[in-house]
Amino acid sequence: MNAPAKLPALPTVSDVEDAARQLRGVAIRTPLLESQFLNERLGGRLLIKAEPLQVSGSFKFRGAYNRISRLNAEERKRGIVAFSSGNHAQACAWASRITGTPAVIVMPSDAPKIKISNTRAYGAEVVLYDRHKEDREAIGRRYSDERGMTLVPPFNDPYIISGQGTIGLEIAAQCAERDIKPDAVLAPASGGGLISGISLAIKDRLPGTDVYCAEPDQFDDIDLSLKAGKIVDHAGKGTTFCDALMAPHPGDITFGVMSRNLKGAVSATDAEVEIAMATAFNYFKLVVEPGGAAALASVLNGKVPCANRTVVVVCSGGNVDSSLYSAIIARTPPV
Amino acid sequence: MNAPAKLPALPTVSDVEDAARQLRGVAIRTPLLESQFLNERLGGRLLIKAEPLQVSGSFKFRGAYNRISRLNAEERKRGIVAFSSGNHAQACAWASRITGTPAVIVMPSDAPKIKISNTRAYGAEVVLYDRHKEDREAIGRRYSDERGMTLVPPFNDPYIISGQGTIGLEIAAQCAERDIKPDAVLAPASGGGLISGISLAIKDRLPGTDVYCAEPDQFDDIDLSLKAGKIVDHAGKGTTFCDALMAPHPGDITFGVMSRNLKGAVSATDAEVEIAMATAFNYFKLVVEPGGAAALASVLNGKVPCANRTVVVVCSGGNVDSSLYSAIIARTPPV
Structure with missing residues (x-):
């Protein structure tokens, strides 16, 4: 063993x-x-x-808000990045909006339109990627590395x-x-x-x-x-x-x-x-x-x-x- | 005056x-x-x-139950009659079902199918009429007169x-x-x-x-x-x-x-x-x-x-x- x-x-x-x-x-x-x-x-x-x-x-709002509302002032200023096919995206976007946190959301380009448009309408910056060719985690890491944004994972947190x-x-x-x-x-x-x-x-x-x-x-x-x-x-x-x-x-x-x-x-x-x-x-x-x-x-x-x-x-x-x-x-x- | x-x-x-x-x-x-x-x-x-x-x-269940649950034992046994295009019908049918009251519901034949089929499925006897040619109140009165059923009006009660x-x-x-x-x-x-x-x-x-x-x-x-x-x-x-x-x-x-x-x-x-x-x-x-x-x-x-x-x-x-x-x-x- x-x-x-x-x-x-x-x-x-x-x-x-x-x-x-x-x-x-x-x-x-x-x-x-x-x-x-x-x-x-x-x-x-x-x-x-x-x-x-x-x-x-x-339900995704519950977890997203519980995570994003815990950021300290400095982290909040730098913002968050999340990758999601849609519900975590919208939840992070809205939780960011009501806590005054900038948000970049990485979404597959074939996600349901309602999810992409709501995420944008909630005020987040949406980055689309090709689900079959690109690695969303790598894209997310780029934002966390380059802009110092906190990564908000969809579930393993x-x-x-x-x-x-x-x-x-x-x-x-x-x-x-x-x-x-x-x-x-x-x-x-x-x-x-x-x-x-x-x-x-x-x-x-x-x-x-x-x-x-x-x-x-x-x-x-x-x-x-x-x-x-x-x-x-x-x-x-x-x-x-x-x-x-x-x-x-x-x-x-x-x-x-x-x-x-x-x-x-x-x-x-x-x-x-x-x-x-x-x-x-x-x-x-x-x-x-x-x-x-x-x-x-x-x-x-x-x-x-x-x-x-x-x-x-x-x-x-x-x-x-x-x-x-x-x-x-x-x-x-x-x- | x-x-x-x-x-x-x-x-x-x-x-x-x-x-x-x-x-x-x-x-x-x-x-x-x-x-x-x-x-x-x-x-x-x-x-x-x-x-x-x-x-x-x-919402119709609220009024229907409040009326039907007040019937005395004798009235409950004889049952109720109601006329409705659908929501009062379903509400009366279900309130009758859970209070053990027989129910006749007079509905227009062109009411939405879901309303007619639910009213029947709730256990009521459904009587359809032609909204353009027949008088639903007269049909309702026939049941109240002939079978001694209590009329449950849709709103004026x-x-x-x-x-x-x-x-x-x-x-x-x-x-x-x-x-x-x-x-x-x-x-x-x-x-x-x-x-x-x-x-x-x-x-x-x-x-x-x-x-x-x-x-x-x-x-x-x-x-x-x-x-x-x-x-x-x-x-x-x-x-x-x-x-x-x-x-x-x-x-x-x-x-x-x-x-x-x-x-x-x-x-x-x-x-x-x-x-x-x-x-x-x-x-x-x-x-x-x-x-x-x-x-x-x-x-x-x-x-x-x-x-x-x-x-x-x-x-x-x-x-x-x-x-x-x-x-x-x-x-x-x-x-």
Whole structure:
């Protein structure tokens, strides 16, 4: 057996509680939605944590603000740089705007138009790159080296993870208010920042509740990593329209947290994600983007059973181009 | 001067407070949403009361449950009959279902499919009629006479008005929590049940706040009635795709409340309503049906100014067919 590589310091529930204090009055306590009518159809109880209603249209604002608002005066003056396919971009742009921090955001040129235009409209300098030819991390490093900007990573950072984890604290509190003990909590995963943070809160507040992440079919790097006991890339052969969920592998911090706290990683095909989006439209009147619907899809396709159980699903964002959304809603019936 | 006709007893804020107790744990306290980004564009502060997230997909559940849950055992056994273009139908069907009350719902045959199919799926007996040839009130009376069913009117009833009014109590409380004093509160209006109830709460809790209703252009019976000082029909020449807002005139109870409490009635064209729906999609990730977006449209078109002010708008429902919604979202840019 080889000696293990140096392990990163992992965030704890105290860091998540600290993030909740930092976000008070800034982030929205999103509602936990329920449709009794859908519950009847599923034969169980499904609760939706509605993060499309969050500032910037996705959960990403929580982590971005928790990181950017901690910069000291000198760091704030030099600004931040972030790379993201879109939701982290918008979140960093808006968190920078309201904290008076200059921001450069490195985005793939094929990101959804709504995400690029919102990031610009929020006041950030957007640098586009070709996802197939250029290395976004190298571009990001250039700005951090040349301009002294602080790099705000999309997921592998204790402040980012802790910020996203405030969703878990809210889920636990909202369940307690209604006297609910969920059997399982699920959220979509790309690099695992969201579900890592949530798992810290849930394992503290609801230790008997299973925590899962949901990935797009073929972009199953967390599933493969958890099964291998080490960080591995997804097979990467396929494609997915879940633009927010295409990270090649988890980070060492998110992997460290997930391998302790997750019961497993499930997945959904694009077709199943479309049905989940149509279901959120029909029963919850909530606009959910493809990547934001992966966990809901994984419950509707039975990967995590809901019958005779109570399951909480995070719908993580709603930043979808109107052309794609309207096409999906027009052609896809809900469950 | 003629002697006034017999005046109906008008509900008061005490009735609304009583309705809030009746609805506790049954109706959803819907969130008051805000987009700082949209606020910047408007140069003011806009808050959206998100009733598409309510049970049955619209505010109508509040009034329907407040009425149906008050039936005594004998009345409950005989059941209820309601006529509605859709949202009151679904609300009555679901309130009947959860209180174990048989329900007959009389609906126009050209109502949105989602509204008819949901009403049936909720377990009600649906009776369709031709809106251009048949009298829905006569059909409703037949059921109340022959089967002894209790008629649950769509708006002109103290319990219905008081139930809808709980939205006003929530708006006042949610504004107080954030230390907000709104300059104006608006809601869409058909027969005026929603805005009557809201006005009772707002005039009690926030006496300095102006209350307006919003009607579809040409379906301006409340505007005409308020200006005439008596109940008159709308001109009725035009058409509107706001299927929920086509009542020919207010009732004597809603008119009585509105003429005391409303600052005025404003209006929006269908094209303006489409922009409002696209705006709710883009900034709030909220699905709003045409009639549900009339008040938002009236603020965006400047009929009630938002610049340098704080305005609360009720988006009242989200039950829209996916075919219509997708067409609107695809062709209409947001503000």
